Amino acid sequence: MALTAMAEQQQFYLLLGNLMSPDNNIRKQSEEAYDNIPGQTKITFLLQAIRDVACAEEVKTMAAVLLRRLLSSSFEEIYPGLTVDMQTAIKTExxxxxxxEASPNIRKKVxxxxxxxxxxLIDDDGNNQWPELLKFLFDSVNSDNMATDFAPTFQKKFHDKVxxxxLQTMEDQTNPRVQAHxxxxxxxxxxxxPKSLxxxxxxxLVQxxxxxxxxxxxxxxxxxxxxxxEQVVTSIASVAxxxxxxxxxxYDLFMPSLKHIVENAVQKELRLLRGKTIECISLIGLAVGKEKFMPDASAVMQLLLKTQTDFNDLEDDDPQISYMISAWARMCKILGKEFQQYLPVVxxxxxxxxxxKPEVALLDTQDMENMSEDDGWEFVNLGDQQSFGIKTAGLxxxxxxxxxxxxxxxELKEGFVEYTEQVVKLMVPLLKFYFHDDILLWEYSESMPLLLxxxxxxxxxxxxQMWHFMCDxxxxxxxTEPDSDVLSEIMHSFAKCIELMGEGCLNNEHFEELGGILKGKLEEHFKNQELRQAKRQDEDYDEGVEETLQDEDENDxxxxxxxxDILHSVFSSYKEQVLPWFEQLLQLVVQLIxxxxxxxxxxxxxxxxxxxxxxxxxxSFKYADYFLRPMLQSLCDTSPEVRQAAAYGVGVMxxxxxxxxxxxxxEALPLLVGVIQSPESKVKENVNATENCISAVxxxxxxxxxxxxxxEILPHWLSWLPLNEDKEEAVHTFDFLCDLIESNNPIVLGPDNANLPKIFQIIAEGVANESVKSEDACSKRLANVIRQVQGSGGLWTQCVSTLNEKQQKAVQDLLTA
Incomplete structure (x- = not known):
């Protein structure tokens, strides 16, 4: 069944079809035959299949996938050996x-x-050996995706040319469509x-x-x-x-004209332009900040309010609606608490x-065929000649x-309290709303704890009362949520709510139901891993399957x-009284480690x-036999994430x-010191684990x-400070450092306070890197240490002289905070 370079194109189409055969033997034979075709011949046949209007779409799709794979995996072996004419022909094709290409699916694949x-074709120096594609980028409506597909590499390599x-193309006044593209x-x-580019x-650009x-x-x-x-207004918004x-x-170059458009573009055919201009004004306001925007804020708000007042007259499909809603939110971010006065209107x-509420319908197959997806309907096949349809317009x-x-x-926190009840009553039923992931993801991940x-x-x-309405x-x-992305957001939201509400927020029924659910999630986790391992032994296993399995693993x-997260929130709220409940999960958690x-x-x-x-x-010690040995052994684990979790455990012990x-x-102490002193301890992937070890010591x-x-350990520990990555643990180390300084520890201060310049550097570096913030209790204690030194002139000069400019500013900020 092997093909030669002279083989008929029709035979090649048959081969492509057989590559998709459900029959393992046919597919295997076809793969062997395909592998035996020389690279140049493959390219010729694949290109011909893609261009052939008579070719079936699934065959064209397979041809496109194979050609991309060929250029991805075997480019160096095949492409440089082609004649210049052949290379040019490929690009042209x-x-x-x-x-x-008429099919959007095939066009996207091409x-x-x-x-x-x-x-x-971009060499190591960033030179592009296909410059014609750049011109095509600017002339073709389909090319807009290229900048997005390659971002930000595309921008970094070609920003000057692009x-x-x-700009040159946008000036082509004779061809508005090209200008718009x-x-x-x-x-x-x-x-x-990137902003810097x-x-x-x-x-x-602006001119x-x-x-x-x-x-x-x-x-x-x-x-x-x-x-x-319309496109230029959006371009201005994007640049800003x-x-x-x-x-x-x-700012002053554009704002008068933009306000003029919103004020005067009131005709029905200009609705989209007006909406985009409203978006542009709010994005510029957000970009330049409150101080610059405030002189115009009142006038802009009046324009928005006028549009808002007429809102009830707008048709449901008016494009201004979504632009208005987003613009109000940006105005809220700009104005902060001052925005509260506009809430009654908004x-x-x-x-x-x-x-x-979306329009839904249960349809038989015949009815479904008479309804078009172009009319905003989407369908799910339920079997037995029935489909569930939902009209997505408005979603x-x-x-x-x-x-x-x-x-x-x-943004408004307590300023939003008047509306919390009606928003909660709207949001909670959305927990059963399966028709639009964005609604679910946003609503779950943030609204519940924020509303509380x-x-x-x-x-x-x-x-x-509000929590009781949400909790069940x-x-x-x-x-019950089947989508893992959505589920993870609900779980995150629930954990945040428990932390916020604290002890007493869950009754016995809640605990019973939650325990069963978490047990089910852990059991499912192990079962899914077993299934994935079985798939790796399957005869159909290949790189594509592995990619899918890894995606599933990440989701799990x-x-x-x-x-x-949920267990953390329950433990932090209920302490040891929750341990009997936790025991139903204990063996599963032991299995994890x-x-x-x-x-x-x-x-x-x-x-x-x-x-x-x-x-x-x-x-907790009654469970020590389950976790102490694994925890100590994990201090030396090859995975930095495991080392970090183990080191944190020793610290809380x-x-x-x-x-x-x-x-x-x-027993843990020498193991911790060993991790800290290892040669690779400060490289990027290890630094968080190392800092947890330093904190634990x-x-x-x-x-x-x-x-x-x-x-014996203190001088070493001092030399490891400050912690720059793990801000939470950094505060613990500074608290302990304050204890040592305030108690005049001779080892920390050194003979005749010789270590003070080093301590100054540690404090200044910690503040400069925001490892210590003004709201942290230890920041006052650190400021007191600095003030004491400030009173002794010579020592102060000596300490400050060792600091760089950024560190000196950090010390001043600490003193004035």
Missing amino acids: LVTSIQT ADIAAELCRN ISAL AAAALINFTEDC LVPYLDS HLHVIMAAKLQELVQKGTKLVL DTAEEKFVPY MGPLMKTASI EEKATACQMLVCYAK ECARVRGPEYLT ALIKAIG VYILTKVS CPSRPWADRQWGLCIFDDVVEHCSPS AQYGGDNYRPFCT GKVMRFRPECANVN
Whole structure:
């Protein structure tokens, strides 16, 4: 069945079809035949299949996948050996296919092939050996994706060529459609462009955009054409959004014209332009900041309020609605607490949009065929000739509105309390709303704990009533939600709520239901891992299967982290009284920390036992036989994440564990020191684990000095400070350092205070890196240490002279905080 270079194209189509055969033998034979075809011949046949209008779509799809794979895995072996004519033909064929292919699916796949080839044709110095593609980028409507597909590498390599070419194309007044495409490409480019790359071009960009905007405003007045103006307004918004405060000098160039558009573009055909302009104004305001925007804020708010007042007259599909809703949220971020006065105007229409109920229908297959997905319907096949249909029109707006409610709750906190009850009554039923992931994800992940925070101001009784309304629905959703992304967000939200509400927020029924659900999640975790291992032994196992299995594994581990989050919140709220309940999960958590388990299992299993020790000591010691040996052994684990979890555990043993843990603190100390002193301890992937070890050594010396030779270890410990990555542990180390200084510890201070310059450096570096913040209790103690030295002139000069400029500023900030 082997094919030669002269084989008929039809035979090749048959071969491609057989590669998709469900019959293992046919598929295996076809794979062998395909592998025997020379690379150049493969490329010729695959390109022909992609271009052939008579070829079946599934065969064309297979051809596109294989060609991309060929260019990805065998580029160096095949492409350089092709003739220049053949190389040119490939590029031409790809560009032509993108322009002429009718199927969006195939067109996207061909664009992926072009992207893969382009990636391979950029040499180590960043030189592009396919410059024609850049021109194509600016001329083709399908090319806008390239800047996004390659971001930010594309922007870094081609920013000079791309920006100048786009601006040049945008000036083509004779061809508005090309102008609009260039403006759209500029939006894609700037959205993913690092700020530092964009800033040098700001002046040129802004001047061009201003000239084009002025010309297109004239055109709008004279001819009524608006396509390019819509895109230019969005381009200005995108540039401002990326440039942030660097856009301040250009603010006055645009704001009068933008306000003019909102004020005057009131005709129905200009709704989209007006919406995009409202978006642009709010994005510019957010970019330049409150101080620059405030002189215009009042006028802008009045324009928005006027539109909002007319909101009830807007049709449901009016494009201004979603732009308005998002603009209000940005105005809230700009104005902060001052925005509260506008809530009575904003909230009515926002709640109306957030309350949109989708149209649903149960249809037989014949009815479904008469309804078009173009009319906004989506269908799920239920079998037995039946389908479930949902009309999705309005769901995007519903999602946006829910996100905005979250934004107001976050920004205004107690200022939002008047609306918490109606928002909760809207949000909680959405726990059963399966039709739009964005609504679910936003609502679950943020709204519940934020709304509880808002409600606090009304006192404990009101807060408890609101929590009772949420709690049952949240627990049920954790037990029934099938989508792992959505589930993880619900679990995160639930954990935050428990932390916020504290002890007493769960009754016996809640605990019983929650225990069963968490047990089920852990059992499912182990079962899924077994199934994945079985698939790795299957005869169909290959790289593609492995990629899928790894994705599944990551999803499973993420759910495991959320199980840990919930247990953390329960332990921190209920302490040792929750241990009898926890025992139904104990053996499963013990299974997680078995040495044979993957590192992520061991990491999160140890984290759960860390919480048991930290929040339930000294009662936690009754479980010591289950976790102490694995925890000590894990201090030397090859995985830094496992080392970090184990080191944190030793720290909380010393701090909270009680006398029973003393021998283990003594045993752990040399292991911790060994990790800290290893040559690779400070490399990026190890630094968090190392800093937890340093903190744990400090906690053993501070809380269990009998377990350590403190005088011998202290000089070493001092040389390891400050901690720069793990901010939480950094505060512990600074607290202990303050104890030592305040007690005039001779080893820390050194003979005649000789160590003070070093201590100064540690403090200054910690403040400069924000390892210590003004709200931390130890910051006052550190400031007192510095003030004491300030009084002794010569010593002060000596200490300050060792600091760099950033550190000196940090010391001044600490003194004035």
